[in-house]
Amino acid sequence: MTRTDPHDVPRPDARLHFGVFFQGVNHWTVWSHPESGSQIDPASFRRVAQTAERGLFDAFFLGDGLRLRETGGRIHELDVAGRPDSLAQLSALAAVTHRIGLVSTSNTTFNEPGDLARRLASLDLLSDGRAGWNVVTTDNAWTGANFRRGGFLDHADRYRRAEEFLTVARAIWDGWADGAVADSADARAWSVPGSVGRVRAAGAQFDVDLVPTLPRSRQGHPVIFQAGDSPEGRDFAARNADVIFSAHGQDFDDALAFAEDVRRRLRAAGRPQDALRILPGTEIVIGATEKEAEEKARWVRLEQVTPATALAVAGRVWNMDLSGRDPDGPLPAEDPVVVEDTGAFGSSRIADPRTVAAEWRAKAEANGWSLRETVIALGPQRGHVGTPSGLADTFTRFARHGAVDGFNISPYLIPDGLDDIVDLLVPELQERGVYRTSYTGTTLREHLGLRPPA
Numbered sequence: 001m002t003r004t005d006p007h008d009v010p011r012p013d014a015r016l017h018f019g020v021f022f023q024g025v026n027h028w029t030v031w032s033h034p035e036s037g038s039q040i041d042p043a044s045f046r047r048v049a050q051t052a053e054r055g056l057f058d059a060f061f062l063g064d065g066l067r068l069r070e071t072g073g074r075i076h077e078l079d080v081a082g083r084p085d086s087l088a089q090l091s092a093l094a095a096v097t098h099r100i101g102l103v104s105t106s107n108t109t110f111n112e113p114g115d116l117a118r119r120l121a122s123l124d125l126l127s128d129g130r131a132g133w134n135v136v137t138t139d140n141a142w143t144g145a146n147f148r149r150g151g152f153l154d155h156a157d158r159y160r161r162a163e164e165f166l167t168v169a170r171a172i173w174d175g176w177a178d179g180a181v182a183d184s185a186d187a188r189a190w191s192v193p194g195s196v197g198r199v200r201a202a203g204a205q206f207d208v209d210l211v212p213t214l215p216r217s218r219q220g221h222p223v224i225f226q227a228g229d230s231p232e233g234r235d236f237a238a239r240n241a242d243v244i245f246s247a248h249g250q251d252f253d254d255a256l257a258f259a260e261d262v263r264r265r266l267r268a269a270g271r272p273q274d275a276l277r278i279l280p281g282t283e284i285v286i287g288a289t290e291k292e293a294e295e296k297a298r299w300v301r302l303e304q305v306t307p308a309t310a311l312a313v314a315g316r317v318w319n320m321d322l323s324g325r326d327p328d329g330p331l332p333a334e335d336p337v338v339v340e341d342t343g344a345f346g347s348s349r350i351a352d353p354r355t356v357a358a359e360w361r362a363k364a365e366a367n368g369w370s371l372r373e374t375v376i377a378l379g380p381q382r383g384h385v386g387t388p389s390g391l392a393d394t395f396t397r398f399a400r401h402g403a404v405d406g407f408n409i410s411p412y413l414i415p416d417g418l419d420d421i422v423d424l425l426v427p428e429l430q431e432r433g434v435y436r437t438s439y440t441g442t443t444l445r446e447h448l449g450l451r452p453p454a
């Protein structure tokens with residue numbers, strides 16, 4: 001790819017923001033690598049966070065998984081990596097980092113605002129204004145089984161609850177300082193003598209009457225991230241979020257279409273164009289030459305799509321338990337089982353399994369691929385591959401054309417998988433003027449260039 005002429009682009013002054021998405025429960029880590037380490041050892045978290053801070057990243061970011069993923073009652077063999085509570089983990093990291101933002105994915109379906117808002121405010125105070133909250137709705141029934149209420153909410157109600165949840169959380173964060181008044185249909189705060197307010201919120205989802213226990217942090221509120229890709233999810237982000245975490249960061253046209261769609265929704269919500277940062281997730285494989293990078297990426301993919309993973313991914317398409325099949329044999333001869341969408345498997349459900357299976361079969365037959373080789377070639381693809389300078393050109397183009405504001409990078413190797421990115425890619429981006437050369441602020445909000453909350 002040729003270098004972008006910095007003057008011939010819509011956003012010549014664009015800057016990239018990087019977060020590191022430390023996955024925990026997952027099948028994307030290359031476990032077979034001799035240096036693959038623990039995903040629950042505090043030393044792994046510390047190492048990744050400190051490397052990201054050395055690379056001047058905006059944020060260290062954790063997902064939310066309150067239960068190991070299940071298909072038909074079976075837990076994937078690699079998910080036993082486990083996942084400590086993210087707010088506890090980030091609080092520990094606040095003590096061994098200085099500048100980097102600390103973002104917790106915490107769902108609004110199984111939490112309560114009076115409790116979660118306080119825990120997020122605690123992290124924000126402990127880290128002196130570095131906390132972020134990735135607001136997710138959690139879309140699967142097996143997580144619901146952890147709770148008294150079960151799966152309990154359909155898609156539309158999950159977003160209604162999320163909206164009300166955030167309104168109440170903001171009222172709680174505003175409830176202490178200078179007797180602030182949060183005025184909305186769902187939540188109201190009345191100032192009382194002194195500096196502590198009272199939050200009363202009575203809506204369809206919550207009935208809260210509380211006195212906040214904490215003042216605001218240096219950045220006002222935790223920075224709000226959002227992850228959820230449906231029209232409702234994108235509108236929720238357009239109304240409420242500071243950052244949107246998407247899966248649209250690989251193909252340039254797809255990333256730009258997503259960004260333009262989100263900006264349209266942002267305008268419709270009456271918010272300024274610069275109020276939202278778009279940071280898709282990506283994996284990055286770096287090589288000294290394009291050929292070396294491609295070979296490494298093939299190896300990474302082969303190690304990620306283990307025989308058991310291949311059977312699990314194909315099993316989701318066929319909607320069958322394929323765990324007894326031969327991953328090195330052909331795709332199933334049967335047609336996929338098509339069942340009504342009960343919402344139980346959320347976004348991991350394949351919308352049109354017959355079409356996907358037909359495409360997979362045609363390509364597998366044409367190329368002589370086994371089931372596992374088909375999943376490697378056609379299953380979910382994860383990111384960018386190239387030399388440091390080639391990748392820097394690509395990312396510069398994405399940023400200067402407004403397709404992204406940065407990336408949340410998932411290392412495929414823990415704990416050292418960020419080293420190449422920090423040591424080789426970041427300097428190339430700095431040279432192109434699209435990446436900071438030092439932190440200029442102290443809070444996550446300042447790193448992202450966001451205004452203080454109203």
Ligand SMILES: Cc1cc2nc3c(=O)[nH]c(=O)nc-3n(C[C@H](O)[C@H](O)[C@H](O)COP(=O)(O)O)c2cc1C
Binds near residue numbers: 064107227
């Ligand atoms: C990029 C991305 C990351 C997500 N991460 C999580 C997560 O860590 N934990 C979780 O419970 N849900 C996560 N979700 C699921 C969303 O919260 C949501 O429930 C799901 O995407 C269904 O909503 P949608 O139809 O709007 O996409 C994620 C979704 C996306 C798109």
